[in-house]
Amino acid sequence: MSTERSVCGMxxxxxxxxxxxxxxxxxxxxxxxxxxxxxxxxxxxxxxxASGRMDKELLCVAEELGVSCHRIxxxxxxxxxxxxxxxxxxxxxxNLARRLFEESLKTGVAVFLSTEDRMLVPRMTEQIRAIExxxxxxxxxxxxxxxxxxxxxxxxxxxxxxxxxxxxxxxxLVNDMVPGQVDTFISDRDCLDLMPPGISKGNALRxxxxxxGIRPEETVTIGDSYNDISMLESVPHSFAMAHADEEVKRRxxxxxxxxxxxxxxxxxxxxxxTK
Numbered sequence: 001m002s003t004e005r006s007v008c009g010m011x012x013x014x015x016x017x018x019x020x021x022x023x024x025x026x027x028x029x030x031x032x033x034x035x036x037x038x039x040x041x042x043x044x045x046x047x048x049x050a051s052g053r054m055d056k057e058l059l060c061v062a063e064e065l066g067v068s069c070h071r072i073x074x075x076x077x078x079x080x081x082x083x084x085x086x087x088x089x090x091x092x093x094x095n096l097a098r099r100l101f102e103e104s105l106k107t108g109v110a111v112f113l114s115t116e117d118r119m120l121v122p123r124m125t126e127q128i129r130a131i132e133x134x135x136x137x138x139x140x141x142x143x144x145x146x147x148x149x150x151x152x153x154x155x156x157x158x159x160x161x162x163x164x165x166x167x168x169x170x171x172x173l174v175n176d177m178v179p180g181q182v183d184t185f186i187s188d189r190d191c192l193d194l195m196p197p198g199i200s201k202g203n204a205l206r207x208x209x210x211x212x213g214i215r216p217e218e219t220v221t222i223g224d225s226y227n228d229i230s231m232l233e234s235v236p237h238s239f240a241m242a243h244a245d246e247e248v249k250r251r252x253x254x255x256x257x258x259x260x261x262x263x264x265x266x267x268x269x270x271x272x273x274t275k
């Protein structure tokens with residue numbers, strides 16, 4: 001019996017990205033994936049959703065799954081257990097967030113300011129409305145957003161949506177403008193997230209695992225984008241979606257066509273006798 005199979009017999013936590021992994025472009029979960037996640041939960045494996053989305057969006061997905069889930073939201077800025085206990089909550093310093101948001105609005109791409117449970121813009125435009133359908137909750141128009149940053153608003157993420165070539169250029173500009181003060185993630189094919197430094201899905205997963213008393217080798221992760229790399233690399237049993245960029249796939253131990261395929265791998269290896 002291989003060491004890999006012996007270790008796999010102790011899987012206790014399954015962590016899935018949402019967009020283009022568990023979540024379709026139609027903002028739903030495929031039925032085969034839903035059944036697989038439920039089957040995995042019924043076998044005793046805990047489920048965690050890890051996404052760049054807000055926590056209240058993750059709660060909606062958990063409800064659709066019919067499974068109580070641990071949650072890592074906004075690329076790791078917030079961590080909640082399935083019972084609702086907060087393990088991590090991180091925000092930008094107000095002046096930095098105001099500067100980043102103001103500079104981002106000059107770029108011509110769509111820009112959103114996120115707090116833990118709100119997504120705001122200073123003015124609703126046709127560009128914003130064309131993107132809003134991708135969200136599970138409405139975008140809020142707030143003309144006073146600049147005045148409220150650092151006061152009534154505690155930003156945790158600034159999201160820019162536009163052509164990927166433009167976003168890559170903007171990422172370089174941001175890193176040059178405030179070196180070491182912001183982390184940047186390509187979280188979707190047309191999305192750049194600006195985050196407080198030190199935030200990542202990998203770090204958030206470590207905090208959750210340590211709270212639950214679960215080792216890296218008892219964890220399986222799956223994702224498809226660059227913001228998933230940190231959690232894919234943090235455990236020995238990881239899956240990149242087959243449609244992911246080659247760089248993302250190189251950072252994972254395996255590839256899978258779907259979440260259901262990864263779940264089947266877990267269940268098969270869990271059923272192997274251990275030594």
